[in-house]
Amino acid sequence: MPTSQHLAAQDLSARLDPMRQAAPLVHCLTNTVVQTVTANALLAAGAAPAMVDHPEEAGVFAGVAGGVLINTGTIAPHQVQSMPIAARAANDAGVPWVLDPVAVGFLPVRTGLAADLLELGPTAIRGNASEIAALAGMGEGGRGVDSVDSSEDAIPAAAELARRTGAVVAVSGARDIIVWVEEADGASSGEVRTLAIDSGSDLMPRVIGTGCALGALVAAYLASVAGEGPSARLRAAAVGAAHAHSSAAGRIAGRTHQQPGSFAVGWMDALSSLDAAALIDEVSVSEL
Amino acid sequence: MPTSQHLAAQDLSARLDPMRQAAPLVHCLTNTVVQTVTANALLAAGAAPAMVDHPEEAGVFAGVAGGVLINTGTIAPHQVQSMPIAARAANDAGVPWVLDPVAVGFLPVRTGLAADLLELGPTAIRGNASEIAALAGMGEGGRGVDSVDSSEDAIPAAAELARRTGAVVAVSGARDIIVWVEEADGASSGEVRTLAIDSGSDLMPRVIGTGCALGALVAAYLASVAGEGPSARLRAAAVGAAHAHSSAAGRIAGRTHQQPGSFAVGWMDALSSLDAAALIDEVSVSEL
Amino acid sequence: MPTSQHLAAQDLSARLDPMRQAAPLVHCLTNTVVQTVTANALLAAGAAPAMVDHPEEAGVFAGVAGGVLINTGTIAPHQVQSMPIAARAANDAGVPWVLDPVAVGFLPVRTGLAADLLELGPTAIRGNASEIAALAGMGEGGRGVDSVDSSEDAIPAAAELARRTGAVVAVSGARDIIVWVEEADGASSGEVRTLAIDSGSDLMPRVIGTGCALGALVAAYLASVAGEGPSARLRAAAVGAAHAHSSAAGRIAGRTHQQPGSFAVGWMDALSSLDAAALIDEVSVSEL
Numbered sequence: 001m002p003t004s005q006h007l008a009a010q011d012l013s014a015r016l017d018p019m020r021q022a023a024p025l026v027h028c029l030t031n032t033v034v035q036t037v038t039a040n041a042l043l044a045a046g047a048a049p050a051m052v053d054h055p056e057e058a059g060v061f062a063g064v065a066g067g068v069l070i071n072t073g074t075i076a077p078h079q080v081q082s083m084p085i086a087a088r089a090a091n092d093a094g095v096p097w098v099l100d101p102v103a104v105g106f107l108p109v110r111t112g113l114a115a116d117l118l119e120l121g122p123t124a125i126r127g128n129a130s131e132i133a134a135l136a137g138m139g140e141g142g143r144g145v146d147s148v149d150s151s152e153d154a155i156p157a158a159a160e161l162a163r164r165t166g167a168v169v170a171v172s173g174a175r176d177i178i179v180w181v182e183e184a185d186g187a188s189s190g191e192v193r194t195l196a197i198d199s200g201s202d203l204m205p206r207v208i209g210t211g212c213a214l215g216a217l218v219a220a221y222l223a224s225v226a227g228e229g230p231s232a233r234l235r236a237a238a239v240g241a242a243h244a245h246s247s248a249a250g251r252i253a254g255r256t257h258q259q260p261g262s263f264a265v266g267w268m269d270a271l272s273s274l275d276a277a278a279l280i281d282e283v284s285v286s287e288l
Numbered sequence: 289m290p291t292s293q294h295l296a297a298q299d300l301s302a303r304l305d306p307m308r309q310a311a312p313l314v315h316c317l318t319n320t321v322v323q324t325v326t327a328n329a330l331l332a333a334g335a336a337p338a339m340v341d342h343p344e345e346a347g348v349f350a351g352v353a354g355g356v357l358i359n360t361g362t363i364a365p366h367q368v369q370s371m372p373i374a375a376r377a378a379n380d381a382g383v384p385w386v387l388d389p390v391a392v393g394f395l396p397v398r399t400g401l402a403a404d405l406l407e408l409g410p411t412a413i414r415g416n417a418s419e420i421a422a423l424a425g426m427g428e429g430g431r432g433v434d435s436v437d438s439s440e441d442a443i444p445a446a447a448e449l450a451r452r453t454g455a456v457v458a459v460s461g462a463r464d465i466i467v468w469v470e471e472a473d474g475a476s477s478g479e480v481r482t483l484a485i486d487s488g489s490d491l492m493p494r495v496i497g498t499g500c501a502l503g504a505l506v507a508a509y510l511a512s513v514a515g516e517g518p519s520a521r522l523r524a525a526a527v528g529a530a531h532a533h534s535s536a537a538g539r540i541a542g543r544t545h546q547q548p549g550s551f552a553v554g555w556m557d558a559l560s561s562l563d564a565a566a567l568i569d570e571v572s573v574s575e576l
Numbered sequence: 577m578p579t580s581q582h583l584a585a586q587d588l589s590a591r592l593d594p595m596r597q598a599a600p601l602v603h604c605l606t607n608t609v610v611q612t613v614t615a616n617a618l619l620a621a622g623a624a625p626a627m628v629d630h631p632e633e634a635g636v637f638a639g640v641a642g643g644v645l646i647n648t649g650t651i652a653p654h655q656v657q658s659m660p661i662a663a664r665a666a667n668d669a670g671v672p673w674v675l676d677p678v679a680v681g682f683l684p685v686r687t688g689l690a691a692d693l694l695e696l697g698p699t700a701i702r703g704n705a706s707e708i709a710a711l712a713g714m715g716e717g718g719r720g721v722d723s724v725d726s727s728e729d730a731i732p733a734a735a736e737l738a739r740r741t742g743a744v745v746a747v748s749g750a751r752d753i754i755v756w757v758e759e760a761d762g763a764s765s766g767e768v769r770t771l772a773i774d775s776g777s778d779l780m781p782r783v784i785g786t787g788c789a790l791g792a793l794v795a796a797y798l799a800s801v802a803g804e805g806p807s808a809r810l811r812a813a814a815v816g817a818a819h820a821h822s823s824a825a826g827r828i829a830g831r832t833h834q835q836p837g838s839f840a841v842g843w844m845d846a847l848s849s850l851d852a853a854a855l856i857d858e859v860s861v862s863e864l
Binding site for chain 1: 608611612615616619620625626627628629630631632633636637640652654840841842843844845846847848849
């Protein structure tokens with residue numbers, strides 16, 4: 001039996017208006033393929049983007065941002081330097097930061113980089129099933145990337161990561177999975193909790209950057225609760241709210257758009273027009 | 289009393305057809321978040337983009353382009369090298385160039401870089417109120433970035449920059465402000481002129497790159513008057529025309545689009561469909 | 577008289593469904609201006625993108641991709657290193673790769689780089705008329721870039737490149753030209769074949785990246801025939817199919833969209849919705 005009430009759709013939708021009121025500045029060190037859509041998704045959802053990745057500037061900016069995203073998609077050599085600097089600066093300033101370990105496990109530079117970043121303690125980790133499995137597999141007792149087909153297959157890997165790092169771990173897919181370790185009296189209770197969020201559209205994976213932009217939305221929602229000295233449960237609600245916001249917008253866009261070009265426009269519009277009531281209508285939320 | 293007639297909407301709209309006939313090639317050293325929208329905005333408006341920032345190529349290209357944009361948004365180490373090279377090559381070839389000092393003042397590398405670029409004498413400077421204030425504050429007698437809320441608050445800083453550098457200085461915002469020092473018989477008259485342009489849409493700041501793309505349009509319009517050995521007044525008209533073109537397109541798009549995804553598409557369409565008559569209808573222009 | 581039947585629209589459209597069934601992963605080392613549109617075009621057409629250009633990762637990924645695109649548009653210093661590494665890894669693994677020599681001929685770094693890449697034997701080369709002429713002009717007996725106005729003007733240069741390298745050479749323009757050297761019994765017959773494809777829209781050059789994304793589609797179609805130990809004729813059909821797919825989508829989009837912002841959305845939609853029957857209807861294919 002969980003030590004606290006289940007998180008429900010209302011707990012997620014309750015994060016929407018506070019996020020928009022905070023309009024957090026999210027500092028994204030992210031891949032160049034998705035910078036534009038990430039910036040536009042933040043603006044549409046109600047947050048604000050900044051992207052500064054020079055090694056002598058990335059830390060300065062991370063220290064004053066509301067939240068930080070580190071996405072390893074298209075690392076250039078100078079970004080490999082900047083990312084740990086930004087993570088340390090975020091930690092020093094109490095700024096939440098999100099690790100999106102794109103393509104980790106197979107490619108050598110980012111795999112080493114992600115291992116280093118994991119040691120620095122991200123507030124949340126977001127990836128697809130293979131990436132979460134690969135990231136979990138780096139540690140002792142890790143599992144490989146075999147047989148990870150759906151986001152649910154990666155729940156054991158996500159749980160291992162959550163226990164090891166204290167991060168809220170999100171596995172994005174047709175069904176989004178959020179895993180965290182519950183706290184009691186501010187300390188880990190050791191109890192692993194798992195939330196499933198169903199919504200979205202089959203067209204989302206056919207538009208580049210919907211997943212990477214979601215990583216930035218996770219940072220925006222975490223930024224908006226950072227001042228509350230958030231419990232693991234509140235952090236999980238923030239991570240879940242970002243997923244619900246993005247996938248609900250996808251579901252809305254998918255109703256009127258059948259092809260990826262116009263769907264991408266509709267998704268952006270819906271990120272902006274969506275309100276808390278619509279969010280509840282468009283998603284199914286259940287603890288597993 | 290001004291030494292020459294006030295600039296009016298007709299003086300700005302008169303620059304549109306010549307710019308399209310020249311179809312100037314604008315060489316953009318700009319941030320990776322907005323490269324795509326900048327290139328598309330140039331193409332839609334009637335110019336042509338090129339983006340070459342390797343240190344051994346940027347100068348070669350700047351020397352043959354019609355105009356150059358230098359935007360400090362996401363400087364990588366090799367771009368920090370390339371930008372002064374491009375500015376010098378533009379100067380040597382008589383090619384107008386625009387400085388867009390994104391986030392200058394707070395972040396160390398770009399702040400030093402912008403100071404160096406300022407010494408090289410940009411033809412125009414375009415930024416938001418905080419950036420213009422920060423850039424002005426680098427010199428002697430400079431003012432800080434405090435209490436700069438609207439573009440009008442930055443008029444004194446813009447005037448200081450215009451006097452110090454001879455550049456036309458544009459402060460973009462809900463109201464766009466263009467400041468320049470009048471010339472008489474080809475020499476500075478010392479008289480500071482200030483133009484206000486009102487148009488646009490509340491959705492423009494919710495689409496990434498509308499401001500940065502405007503910097504490229506400024507370079508395109510300056511390129512189209514460069515052959516005329518332009519007076520300060522003609523350069524100001526060119527800078528104003530770029531602002532009027534962009535904000536009029538925003539106003540048109542805002543009439544039919546209420547959300548940022550479709551607004552972005554509509555703005556691009558209107559950059560292309562707009563003609564000189566519509567430009568006059570959609571903007572208010574006044575000298576302050 | 578050709579040694580084999582002429583390639584017709586049906587030979588091109590017959591490649592569409594197999595490409596979609598293969599859903600090839602295309603590794604793009606391409607310019608940052610067009611990464612987003614390139615990734616979206618691959619996804620819309622039915623392939624999958626990846627963009628990895630760190631020098632220590634680019635080769636690893638090229639060896640496992642279905643196809644590789646190397647586009648010299650905005651080379652950063654680390655990409656100048658990565659591109660030959662990726663080309664060699666593709667060769668070692670039998671992965672087809674495409675060279676898109678953006679702005680080669682005038683700019684020094686990419687011109688040397690393209691010469692090196694040409695030596696490595698691209699499976700296909702795609703460029704506009706000036707780029708193909710410039711690339712051909714690097715070798716002995718080469719011609720300059722003078723008087724190359726239309727894609728047909730570049731046929732002699734394309735033929736020279738095809739003979740010298742064995743690559744299928746595509747000159748994209750209002751009319752697309754595909755040139756290759758016919759094979760008999762698996763060896764070059766020395767006979768140069770030339771295919772013309774007519775379709776498209778005047779708006780295509782007004783949207784950034786339609787040409788660069790086409791380079792990625794060429795890699796996707798080549799990937800989908802790579803397992804067949806393809807003859808030159810089959811490789812030419814694959815390259816032609818990519819051009820037909822892109823330009824047919826442009827023609828469809830141009831029927832309902834008159835401005836570049838909405839045209840870009842419509843082109844992406846049509847890349848996705850197009851089927852083999854529509855492809856035949858929308859293009860004219862003829863051997864010259």
